[in-house]
Amino acid sequence: MKLEEKNLTTDIGVSESILRELLHNSSDVVFRRLPLEGQTILFIYVEGLCDTNLVEQIILKPFFDQVFLGSGSLLKETVNQLNQLILPVLKVTTATKAEQVVKGILTGHVAILAEGDSEAQLADFNHYQERSVEEPSTEPVVRGPRDGFTESLRVNTSLIRKRLCTPQLVNKSFQVGEKTGTKVEILYLQGVAKASIVEEVTRRISEIQIDGVLESGYIEELIEDTPFTPFPQIQNTERPDVVCAALLEGKVAIVTANTPFVLIVPMTFWSGLQASEDYYERSFFTTLxxxxxxxxxxxxxxxxxxxxxxxxxxxxxxxxxxxxxxxxxxxxxxxxxxxxxxxxxxxxxxxxxxxxxxxxxxxxxxxxxxxxxxxxxxxxxxxxxxxxxxxxxxxxxxxxxxxxxxxxxxxxxxxxxxxxxxxxxxxxxxxxxxxxxxxxxxxxxxxxxxYLTPVTPETTGYVKDLIFRAPRWSLLNRHKIRSRSNDKQNL
Incomplete structure (x- = not known):
């Protein structure tokens, strides 16, 4: 029987057997049974992916206090009390298929199953060891922000949103990799980024078929236009300010989980010669x-x-x-x-x-x-x-x-x-x-x-930020990404 065809049952023993089989009885998966007046509630989670101290404080201790020190209610009421305990604190979803439960457990959720109930509650207790926000080692600057991306997807998106406080910043999420299920998100400014570029980025990421994605370099190789060229067609950076500047120019950012490197598309030859510090120093020095x-x-x-x-x-x-x-x-x-x-x-x-x-x-x-x-x-x-x-x-x-x-x-x-x-x-x-x-x-x-935009095709006015960097008060126009008419057909 296929994984997606297996459903949970009202018999908690059968549901536990199905989940143990799908998880291959891995030693780091904890199955914890709690008997209550002849009934049973089953908690399932992976050690290291969940914050066990938080599980005890939010679920187990209050749960025992209400059940054993309270009215000793029936199981269905007990499940309702459990939901009342965790719903105000955590993100909780309901699953009926074994595949959904297994995916939830492997992404840091605690699965809660009750005797007589064919649904499982998935409470988000994910807790990963994360590196703190530090200055990027690959892109140091004399003057400029010192924070850099980390391996946490949500930390990286928050560093971008901290700088772009606008509802126009759109975030689309994907899951890439059959075995790894790596989260990939694209960010762009609605009304600033070209719709054709956003659609093309979405299409290319959606069509990726691969077992695993361990770094953004996997995504870069799979979506670039011309693989057999030494020149990079996708920019990567560890700096949130570089990503925000690119978004303001109408580009699209691709954020991948488990890596501090964010991809920026499209990339031109001239953007590879520009540093973030060019826009923090005075124009005369930057031009030199x-x-x-x-x-x-x-x-x-x-x-x-x-x-x-x-x-x-x-x-x-x-x-x-x-x-x-x-x-x-x-x-x-x-x-x-x-x-x-x-x-x-x-x-x-x-x-x-x-x-x-x-x-x-x-x-x-x-x-x-x-x-x-x-x-x-x-x-x-x-x-x-x-x-x-x-x-x-x-x-x-x-x-x-x-x-x-x-x-x-x-x-x-x-x-x-x-x-x-x-x-x-x-x-x-x-x-x-x-x-x-x-x-x-x-x-x-x-x-x-x-690739040589704005030199060819020539874009009038953008030489102010190409051959030299004009004073900021003279840069009145936003950088626009131009594509030829036949490029839209290619997209």
């Missing part, structure tokens, strides 16, 4: 920082490739003094410049990965000491030239300046094919690679929105 950030983007992608192309194919472009200095440093190096660059890039990525995986107490020390020792030793041994060490280190520092980690990862991936193109055909290879990247970016969509 953005220009530095754009320059660091070019360095992170092109600096090793340009160095290889100039030293291998186009040395006449370099000043004579600089060329002589580089040639003297490369004297005795057994590898061509492109192999030298690839070797150093792989070593740098290995040190970066080691620093991330090792414990915090020694991770940073290993990465720094490893880079110094290996770099210095390689130069002294004549395996690597000193200018190449400088170029690779500068490139690594530039990649750390990208505010969004996933966009920085895309640049790290593209750096290697750009190096190969520069090593084979020089500057022409770099131009071919850049053209291919621009064509690819122009073709990308994030939920129907062109």
């Amino acid at each position: 920082v953005r220009w530095v950030r754009y320059f660091m983007l070019l360095m992170a992608l092109l600096l090793p490739s340009v160095y290889v192309a100039l030293t291998t194919f186009h040395p006449q472009i370099l000043p004579t003094v600089l060329l002589i200095s580089i040639a003297a440093a490369r004297e005795g190096v057994p590898f061509p410049a492109v192999m030298e660059a690839l070797l150093m890039e792989f070593m740098f990525e290995a040190l970066r990965e080691a620093g991330v995986r090792l414990p915090k107490a020694i991770g940073s020390a290993v990465s720094i000491v490893g880079a110094l020792v290996i770099g210095q030793s390689a130069v002294e041994a004549g395996i690597i030239s000193a200018p190449m060490v400088i170029v690779v280190a500068t490139t690594g520092i530039a990649s750390f300046g990208i505010p969004r980690y996933n966009l920085g990862t895309a640049l790290r991936i593209l750096r290697f094919p750009m190096l190969l193109l520069a090593g084979f055909i020089g500057i022409y290879g770099i131009l071919i690679g850049l053209t291919a990247i621009l064509i690819h970016l122009s073709c990308l969509r994030s939920f129907g929105v062109p």
Whole structure:
């Protein structure tokens, strides 16, 4: 018999047997019988998911006080008294199917069954060990809010609602994962977010068929437009203020239980280069920082490739003094410049990965000491030239300046094919690679929105918050998400 076809019965022993079978007699599931004047009431809950102290204070102690110290009423009246005790305090639902009872028990509810009654009362006593609200470690700021999302879905939505105190903030709930039943909620501002984008997000999440969702990254991979691209099409963040700013721009937030990372759609290329602190500092400083950030983007992608192309194919472009200095440093190096660059890039990525995986107490020390020792030793041994060490280190520092980690990862991936193109055909290879990247970016969509919006298609007036950050009093228009006419058909 299928799970959903099993109903509770008036015989409490039969109902208990059905539930024990469906729960596979798990050792952490408590079945507690309370005999009352020849009748029985059964309490079922999972240890660790329920607050047992709260169960005793709200249900058991008052229940015994009223039943044994009171009138000694019949069982049906006893059940009514029980409802009167817990209804004013907790959220209580009624279930008749065994599937509903099992799901309730596994989500932190206490199931209450009474002899002669085919219905079960599910009282919400869920109590999970939760991390307190802390400053996000992946998105630190000098000036700005210090609170960050946690693994609790309800805490995360409350942090958003605390900032957006408006009934226009709509919350839609889903349950994703056949085995995990992970709660996923989408939030958007009614009248601000495009209806077509909200409908598309709802459709994609509703159509997910998967056994389990353990992190928002599962959702991201299943709903993105183009899986085979290094560029992120969905933004993730641990900061509530970033999510609220995105909602005010007409975007949609996807909050997943058991993870502090919230997804924001649609994402554009330029949003990956903007930090929340850009809107907390004065406009002159933010504009300067953005220009530095754009320059660091070019360095992170092109600096090793340009160095290889100039030293291998186009040395006449370099000043004579600089060329002589580089040639003297490369004297005795057994590898061509492109192999030298690839070797150093792989070593740098290995040190970066080691620093991330090792414990915090020694991770940073290993990465720094490893880079110094290996770099210095390689130069002294004549395996690597000193200018190449400088170029690779500068490139690594530039990649750390990208505010969004996933966009920085895309640049790290593209750096290697750009190096190969520069090593084979020089500057022409770099131009071919850049053209291919621009064509690819122009073709990308994030939920129907062109990836390079508002540059292409051009949106008049939004350059105020793109090339530079104009003073806030001049930003009179809300950022609007534009999609081409044929995108609506694709949605």
